[in-house]
Amino acid sequence: MNNNVPFPAVVSAIRPLTVETSLITLDTDPHHPVAASFLPGQFLELSLPGVGEFPVSYCGFPSVDGSIELCIRHVGHVTTPLQTAAPGDGVGVRGPFGHGFPLSAYSGLDLLLIAGGLGMAPLRSLLLALLKQRGLCGRLTLLYGARETGALLFLDELLEMQKRGVIELQLTVDRPGYCLNGPPDCRVAMLPDLMDQLDVDPGRTCAAICGPPVVYPLLVSGLRLLGLTDNRIHLSLERRMKCGVGRCGHCAVGTRLCCADGPVFSLAELAGTEGAIV
């Protein structure tokens, strides 16, 4: 398959989630849904013609009809103009690329998901996949932190899952913000603080983490304190994957390539790698 040329896709919906974040739904060719057949944790290269291309994690559930959900923060060179995209606009997609979360390794185990900020996007994809095969895992716990209540993504969905009893949810924000109707039981604390009150069985728990790089060291030491081994901790790393096919040389982590060998790595794989977790 030629992964060098973006396939045409059309924006079918764009829904603002926060001031600077949107959920964009794309339609690709339903007869050829290559880019829509992915594993949670893999990424896509999205092109805005005339502006550029950027890597972005899949955020939804793999579809058979070619539709793709992406959660995009409009802060970059390409993502800023994308904020004013409208249904019907043409874009380009290449992917999926990289390795996702090791779903088969989670079989029969409890899973602890930890998301910080926009890191909720790929973990939502993982969560949706796990809920689809409900028998696969035991307990599903999600710790999710954002800067303020207004920045918590997919809150309605997550609270609904919690209500249905399919996930255990703990929310936190760095500061209360101005949103008066914050979610119930949302703490004001840093994300790693949520691990203090955690009750997990380290012998049967895996962790999947995605968040801003600054929180990784604390999260990792917290998980180790809980007794999790490094091969059961998986993290998604953010790098500047420009080509997606292991050639441009921008996304190396140690001597591994984020685009080809990641972006999801086990902590064991990253042991001692300079710059892997900041």
Add this chain to the structure above:
Amino acid sequence: MKKMRVAIAGLTACSGCQLALLNCEDELPELFEKFAFHFFPMACSPALLEGEYDAALVEGCLSMPHEKELLLELRKRSVHLIALGTCAVWGGVAALRNGEDREWLRQQVYGHNPVASETFEPLPLHRVVKVDAAVTGCPPEKEELLRLLAGLTRGALPVGIDYPVCTECRMRENLCLLTERDMFCLGLLTLGGCGARCPSLGVPCEGCRGPVPEANLAEALEIYSEKGFGRITVLDRLRRFCPEWKL
């Protein structure tokens, strides 16, 4: 499609950057299709600031009170404010005074003319307003200018360049004027993007595009000094286009 409303203004400068735009003759018809130049005193009359602008391109540095007022007004009215050319981005040649006292020089040139007494030390735009993007160069490269405008129609600002003139000079497989010919070439410290225009013709880089990010001035001064160019000589040359170069 609705045309973008654009303002193009010149402050203290030679108007060469505005001219660079007017010199895009082949593209002018297309530019007029996409842009409405509502304020462009150099090229259109009347020149009245009216309503809001999608973008303001400003040439030149600030050296007079009325320029500051115009700039603030443009900033208020514009979604994007873009520094056009070296003077707007870095300060440029207007600040040249060979280390002489400013007051003394003014007396020498203008005597007691009250207008001249209002001038102040020339400043790049970013000292006074938020600048959203910059197109450097004396004058800017035509290609860069057109890419900026094409990007604006898509809501995009240009991606900054982080490499010096040397990078492009090597890509063109040029002889190195500094190391091989002992010529006073400022390519090492100067922002690229010009395709090493001058060194490719055997003319040393004069530094017209301003400093490259993370310029290693300390090491460069060592190298220049080995070639017989002292630090004062180097700094004077650097400050010709960017008065804010510091040790």
Add this chain to the structure above:
Amino acid sequence: MAPQYIASHNLAALLDRLRRYGELHGPVRGDDEVVRFAAIAPGTLPDLSALRTLLPPKKYLLHPQETILNYTAAAGYQMPAEEVRPLILFGVHPCDLAGINYLDRVFLGDAPDPLYAARRSALTLIGISCTPDEFCSCHISPSPLNALTDLSLQSLADGYAISSGSPRGDELLEGVKEILEERDIAVPEDTRRFFGQVAAEPLRQELDATLPDWQTLADACLGCGACSICCPTCYCFDVLEFGGLDGRSAVRLRQWDNCLLKCHAEVAGGMSFQKNRAERFRYRYRHKFRGFGPLQGIPSCVGCGRCRVVCPAGLDLRPLAERLDEGRHEQ
């Protein structure tokens, strides 16, 4: 069969015959004394005395800046239609041949890069032996890369021993046979011997970031990019896209990049994973001497010495690399 031999005075005739097979390029000294790979004008000889060209032959396979995609609203993104004509590169030294071998591994591996693959298949390589100078290190650090050629020439006193390394080379030899002689001569050992002689070493030992050497290198580095541009195996590229004024068209370019520059490891919002130049030197070391992804364990330095020759500050990563490599053997 006795070795094939071509006398020096027949070199011009050889070049003329080779022109039948494609455009002929080789090292040519310019008026400015710079030696570059360029077209060998009919009636002239390439400069076979020069040890290194300023840019390596990678410039034929990956252009410094090139269009990789064109976009139109009607057709979407499409690869550019490039007419690739047969090119014969004459007088390529073993290090540059090994460099091409490395680029082949990167760009012709899984899912070959279409632009590279087309140019590579149109390229005929004619190697020539050389004698290392004080900047070369091919003879100090053997490389697992192969110095593959279609034809190769080895300098003798008054001519060259010539041998084929591929079916393409056999075809060329056949085509020029009337100017070759079979001579019972002692062919000296091929300088390509420095290549393809050691196994790639998988290696996971981490770098000692506390060594002061990294900062020493970083302090002296001017960030000019010359080292990677002139390197036969540096292939990192940046990707740029520019829209047309018509609002309906665009081009996407790739351009040679340098890992020592600020933007190389930046991600959205300006955060960087290699904030300072010392970290970036370690990135460079890892890429050059340890390899990324599928090429882990294969050092890509072919010892051509260009980085040392062109660095305005005279920097050299090799002594540190050699020390670190010694450490690697002890472990």
